[in-house]
Amino acid sequence: MINEVFADGKKRMEGALTSLEGDFGKLRTGRAATSLVDKIPVDYYGTPTPINQLASVSVPDSRTVAIQPWDRGAFSLIEKALQQSDLGLNPVNDGKVLRIIIPPLTEERRKELVKIAKKYTEESKIAIRNVRRDMNDTLKKLEKDKDISEDEQRKAQDDVQKLTDDYVKKCDAACAEKEKEIMEI
Template identity: 80%
Template sequence: MIKELISDGTKRMEGALNSLEGDFAKLRTGRASSSLVEDISVDYYGTPTPIVQLASVAVPDSRTITIQPWDRNAFSDIEKAILRSDLGLNPVNDGKVIRISIPPLTEERRKELVKIAKKYTEDAKVALRNVRRDLNDSLKKLEKDKDISEDDMHSGQDNVQKLTDDYVKKCDSSFAAKEKEILEI
């Protein structure tokens, strides 16, 4: 039973780490990446729709993102959605393709992005601690119901703590890599 709990906890902690990586992918670092715009929601005929379901998104070079809508009527909706997003990007529509130039980041904006990345990391750590708390509560309940011994509960809690520490280290190293990428000129 303890192995099943820890296996479940590992999956949940891996999910928190993957979520952190996804949040980091959306942070603008001065380099063009299709993940910057893929999840932007466009009001398409009254339905919020992600850009990737309306158009093909490409990155022809390190400073440009191109979006080619499949429906000509979607051009203005996609442009409005990009302008509404908090990315600070300005789309240029030439009638066939929407081009987005990624301007170089200012020092001030870089520091803001590092703060945002730090917040994402802290949110992930909170998620990890919540998983740890749930696992420890489950272990205590098993011990209370006499399904496991007190020694098993304590060794299980030690394993849960080690698992949590490992994932916190992974979050910190992921943050350190993202911080280096953001501050890189």
């Protein structure tokens, strides 16, 4: 039973870490990445559709994202969606490909992005701590129901804390890496 609690908790903590990495992918770092535009919704025939389902998205160089729609009718729709997104970038339309030139980030904008990255990290840590609380509650319930002994419950709670600490360290390491990437000129 304890193993089931740990398996579920570990899976949920891993999910929080994966979510954090997904959030980091959406942060603009001054370097071009397809993840910047992949999930931007385009109103395609009345249905919000992500750009990566309407076009091929590539990075021809470190400062450019190229978007080549498969349907010519989607050109103006994708362009409009990009202009309305919160990226603050204007696409250049040459009739075949939409190009987004990523300008270098200002020092002020870099600091803002670092704050956002830290906020995402803190949210992930909160999610991990919530998983810890749920695991401990489950262990206490098992002990109360006499399914495990008090000693087993205490040892399991210590192991839960170690697992939590490991995942919090992983979040901090991911944040430090992203901060380094953002501040890199």
